[in-house]
Amino acid sequence: MRDERTSEGDCVAVLLVGATPHDARVVSCGLKREDVSVDVAADVRTAIDRLAAGSAASASLPALVVLDLTTNPADSLTVLKAIRASPRLGTLPTVALVNHTVPTDETRKRVRRAYECGVNGHVAGADDIKGYADAIQAMTTFWFDRVSVPPKSLYLDRPSIQYD
Amino acid sequence: MTDIFADADDTLVPDSLKRSVSLLSKKWYPAIIRCLAMGDGLGYSDLETQLDSISAKVLTDALSELQEHGVIDRAEVSQQPLRVQYNLTERGEELEAVIQSLADWGETHFDDGEERVVLIADDDSRVVEMHETWLADEYTVRTARDGKETLDQLDTDVDVVILDRRMPGLTGDEVLDWVRSQRYDTRVVMATAEDPGVDILEMGFDEYLIKPVLQDELRSVVTELIERAEYDEKGRQYLALQSKLALLAAELPPDALADDAAYNRYRNRLDTLEEDMENPPEAAETALQQLRPERTQ
Numbered sequence: 001m002r003d004e005r006t007s008e009g010d011c012v013a014v015l016l017v018g019a020t021p022h023d024a025r026v027v028s029c030g031l032k033r034e035d036v037s038v039d040v041a042a043d044v045r046t047a048i049d050r051l052a053a054g055s056a057a058s059a060s061l062p063a064l065v066v067l068d069l070t071t072n073p074a075d076s077l078t079v080l081k082a083i084r085a086s087p088r089l090g091t092l093p094t095v096a097l098v099n100h101t102v103p104t105d106e107t108r109k110r111v112r113r114a115y116e117c118g119v120n121g122h123v124a125g126a127d128d129i130k131g132y133a134d135a136i137q138a139m140t141t142f143w144f145d146r147v148s149v150p151p152k153s154l155y156l157d158r159p160s161i162q163y164d
Numbered sequence: 165m166t167d168i169f170a171d172a173d174d175t176l177v178p179d180s181l182k183r184s185v186s187l188l189s190k191k192w193y194p195a196i197i198r199c200l201a202m203g204d205g206l207g208y209s210d211l212e213t214q215l216d217s218i219s220a221k222v223l224t225d226a227l228s229e230l231q232e233h234g235v236i237d238r239a240e241v242s243q244q245p246l247r248v249q250y251n252l253t254e255r256g257e258e259l260e261a262v263i264q265s266l267a268d269w270g271e272t273h274f275d276d277g278e279e280r281v282v283l284i285a286d287d288d289s290r291v292v293e294m295h296e297t298w299l300a301d302e303y304t305v306r307t308a309r310d311g312k313e314t315l316d317q318l319d320t321d322v323d324v325v326i327l328d329r330r331m332p333g334l335t336g337d338e339v340l341d342w343v344r345s346q347r348y349d350t351r352v353v354m355a356t357a358e359d360p361g362v363d364i365l366e367m368g369f370d371e372y373l374i375k376p377v378l379q380d381e382l383r384s385v386v387t388e389l390i391e392r393a394e395y396d397e398k399g400r401q402y403l404a405l406q407s408k409l410a411l412l413a414a415e416l417p418p419d420a421l422a423d424d425a426a427y428n429r430y431r432n433r434l435d436t437l438e439e440d441m442e443n444p445p446e447a448a449e450t451a452l453q454q455l456r457p458e459r460t461q
Contacts, residue, residue, distance in 0.1 A: 045334050048315065048334060052345040078315050081315065088347050
C-alpha cells in the first residue's frame, strides 16, 4: 500500500463499520494518522450506502474496511458478507475488531465467524482500553506501512491508484 | 445419409435441408469449421494439434470434402518446403454462423440441469410464504424478511430478486442500489403496494409488480426475467425501460405524462435503444447521453 501512494499528503480512507459512538472514538484514536481519514458507518444501511456510492464513483472507495464486532457483531458480519459476495468488492481488504470488554470465549467465536466470512485480519484480546487502542495503532501501522494489498484495479473499473 | 427425415415429403424436407444437415452431422466437421473460424489461416498440423484425437486419414478426407463443398479453401503458402493453409470461404463463414446459432440454442434450452435461484425479500411473512409456494416447484427459492437478510442471502448465484420496496432496516430501493452498484448479474423485480410514479424511471429494476401479486403474474415475470439473462446489457436495459414506460402509461393519466420531462426523455431513449438493437453498430453512447438527467436544476 505504501508503494501505491504517490506523494506526501495523500490520504487513505478507512470505513469503520458497526461501532458505537464511544467505540468509534477509541478506534479512531488508534487509527489516527495524518494520512488516514476515518469514516464511521454505525449501521448496515449507512455502510452499504457508502460502499454503493463509492463503487459508483470508483475513486472514493475506502482502502480498508474495519468491522467492529463488539456491540452488534451480526450487523458487521452482514456488511462483511455483502462485501465478499459482491462481484465488485470481493477483494476489498477488511479487518475485524473485538474490544477488551467482550469475554474470551465470545471473542473467539466472533473472530472465527469473521474468518469464515472472509475477513483478512483481526484485533482482539486486549486487557484494557489502552491495550486495545495500542493494538489498533499497531494494526494501522502494519496495514498502511507494511502490507501490499491487492491492487485497487481488482475492484475498480479502471486501474487507478489515486486515493481521495 | 442417415434416415432422420424418414420418408418425409420433399416440400417439408427439401433436399437442401437434407444436404446441409448431413454435412453438419459428420464427425469433426463442425469442429474443423470452428477451428478455422478462430484461426487466421491454419496449416494441416495446426488442425491436427487442435483437434487432439483426430486421425490423419479422417482429417485429410474431411478437408477435401469441405473443399469440394466450397466451405474451406486451400492455399499453398510456399512451395519449397510445401506449406499449405486452410481458411474458411465466405460460404464457410455463413455455415459457421449457423453452427454458432445451434450452439446458442443448445445453451438456452439444454441446460435444464442448471438450477435457477430466486430470492424473495418481503417483511410480510405471509407474502414470502405464498410467493415461495408459487415458485418452489421450478426454482431454488431463498427468502429474506428484511433488508439485512436480503444482503445475507444475496450472492452471484441468485438469478432473480423479488424485492419489497418498503422493508425495515434497508429498503428495497437501497438493496436495489447495492445490487446495481456491485454489478450483480441479477434481475430485480420491485414489488410494492404503492402506485408507481415517474421516479421509477430512474431506478435500476427490471420489472415492477403492484401488490397484491397474482400467482400467474409472478410466475410469468420470473420466467421472463430468467430468459432476459440471454440478452446483453443493452437488451436488458431496453426491456426494463419498455416495462416501466408501459406501466406508467397504464397507471398515470396521459395528459400528465405528455408534459413530463423525464417521461419524454426516457421515451426518446427507448426509441434510440430500439434503433440501436436493429442495427447493432454502437449508437449506445448517444442513448446513454439521453439517459443522463440534466443536473442543472
